[in-house]
Amino acid sequence: MTDLTGLSAFPITPASASGVVDVAALRGLVGRLAAAKVDSVGLLGSTGSYPYLTRDERRRALDAALDEAAGRVPVLVGVGALRTDAALDLARDAQAAGAAAGLLAPVSYTPLSDDEVFEHVRAVADGSGLPICFYDNPGTTHFAVSPALLGRLSRLPGVVAAKSPAAPAAEVAGRIAALRAAVPDGFRLGSSVDWHAAEALLAGSEAWYSVAAGLFPRPCLAILRAARRGDGAEARRLDAALAPLWALFRAHSSLRVVYAAADILGLCRAEPPRPILPLPAAVRADVAAVVERLGLG
């Protein structure tokens, strides 16, 4: 079974205005990540716009990515959906197709209780047999996962890991310690929020679920490797070098920035799904300048 550690790179899912996935462009993105030797590909994450795509298109994207990645890199795939039965269908699709694990966020419209999230995750893990990484993304789900709830979730059969937002530097060690105390040995704790990831890795986070790595895997791998060998000074130096990218992510959202960057780099010409708009020309020029200045791509 795939061990959910290291750098997990989250590409966008290039698609037409009507939501038809451009599988050739997606293969190109996944192939770059495999060649860069990331530890896993996080397909159809929030960056991959999973909630905006139909079940059929998500399956097409997964089949293409798995075929491209075959034998080179494991593929995690977002299986979140508003309805429990829909998330279970997606997890069964992913299990049948050969995904390494499913990323399951507590997507909601009506705000959910802890018990509702617990039963949702249990139904999906139990009914699919797919290893599940619980996907804590309060910026999109607006659900706050306490250490106590993560402790309950982490004891469900098949729930093997969590992707949690990394706290700012001053709080990250305490936050990871609180989560670690709540989960059993062997349960993998990983972090999102790229601009806090270096400190999270240095504080013991076992995986970096990265938007930036979906387009720029090499500088992210360099940060990961420095952190893993305990070289905090080098990890922080490499992270600081990416500060202009992090500033764009924070100001305009990482999703909108990586769509623009993929286009600037000539990797694909996709736009995010409406109502999400492409960045205005002036901001796009800022993205192009940062990509150029940092030697990204």
Add this chain to the structure above:
Amino acid sequence: MTDLTGLSAFPITPASASGVVDVAALRGLVGRLAAAKVDSVGLLGSTGSYPYLTRDERRRALDAALDEAAGRVPVLVGVGALRTDAALDLARDAQAAGAAAGLLAPVSYTPLSDDEVFEHVRAVADGSGLPICFYDNPGTTHFAVSPALLGRLSRLPGVVAAKSPAAPAAEVAGRIAALRAAVPDGFRLGSSVDWHAAEALLAGSEAWYSVAAGLFPRPCLAILRAARRGDGAEARRLDAALAPLWALFRAHSSLRVVYAAADILGLCRAEPPRPILPLPAAVRADVAAVVERLGLG
């Protein structure tokens, strides 16, 4: 064209565990509301679980409700969706079926900017020809609508009204005045949040978009009528009599409470869509006691 004023009653949408609408049960709920002479039925609102149902099921629900309501009460219908093209399809379905207006909430996963919400609403209103009531429901969409944005939206052709959450009593007059100052004459401002609705009506809100009225139209109509004739003392007395119901709504969410109440009253046996769970037995007993004590149903 329907004037969006008065009491708009929001029923649940009874459906099977797999999301197939029970059109006979829905007709029963809509028929009760028509007989009670509410000013409109708010079909497939948040209480009607619209985001949890497919386009086909939403169309089945609308056709059944319109047929039941024909000539008796106008039907507003939720047309919100995560994708702009999906919301436009739903609005076109609603226009073709004969709905009086569409309720359009800025549903999101990736948080949206003001410009993105504006373009989303413009595309749906312009492309469908359906009169649109902008549906400001920050508890589910997590999008905060400023008076300035509502002012822009209210000037879009086809956007005729807004449903906004009523502020607590101390703030409601100021909030409504701020919205009123931002929108053109004739644009209809209405309120949700049942436990603040009486004060909102007394402060000049022109419509009450009500969860409670979806099951209990008569006591809500009595509040509306007292407020309309300027009898604040009577409106407040009637509102205070419903305080035990409002307490249940606040503690357990109005959605979960009205599902339980519909079952207790023998109107339908539906449960909310999973992951939303039915209320536990002890809370259900509290709901039954309040329904009995207040003489609801």
